[in-house]
Amino acid sequence: MTSETQVQPISRLPVPDEATLPDDIQELFAKNRAKPGFVPNVYRAYSLRPQALRGFLALYDALMSEESGLTKAEREMIAVAVSAQNHCFYCLTSHGAVLRVRSGDPILGDTIMANYRAADISPRQRAMLDLAVKMTNTPDTVSDEDIAGLREHGFSDEDIFDIVQIAGFFNYSNRVANALELRPNREFHGMARG
DSSP states (O other): OOGGGOSSOSSSSOOOOGGGSOHHHHHHHHHHHHTTSSOOHHHHHHTTSHHHHHHHHHHHHHHHTSOOSSOHHHHHHHHHHHHHHTTOHHHHHHHHHHHHHHHSOTTHHHHHHHHGGGSOOOHHHHHHHHHHHHHHHOGGGOOHHHHHHHHHTTOOHHHHHHHHHHHHHHHHHHHHHHHHTOOOOHHHHHTTOO
8 A cells, every 4th residue: 555545644634636736736746756656745735735835845945955065964864853852753754764865874864863862973963963953942042152063063154054944944844744743655664774
């Protein structure tokens, strides 16, 4: 059974019939069926408001795919560390899978999910995740010293902005996913398990 035919609802709110969606959204879904082979359930849930889906994807792509001093794996590390703090089942499952793919390490994502402080990562990456987690749990305590500490680890101002933006984005998306009780696609569970 594929995730698109599963009986369990993917959201607390109804998911529109794909045939009723604007052409660009239908094309997006078709591209996803071609690669990676399924439509992520978050896209299907957000399609209730197509313009919200477009905005979500534009910001997601800008943060997670565009040029940055952060590797794509490091960006996924932030997504997973933040999602762990927020207990977001959807994002832990989906971004844990993407982290396994991007890092080539089937253990790293699971370790960051459980406790990023136990992960085999560099001091630079630890500082990056420390800020992302601090922004998640106590955002009002982020200080000049936190930013200076990132600079000491070699992060540029643009990199720091990326860390802050990615952490903020996943705090937003985790809250939406938790409120809607989004269910991850079954395909994510087996990705890059080697």
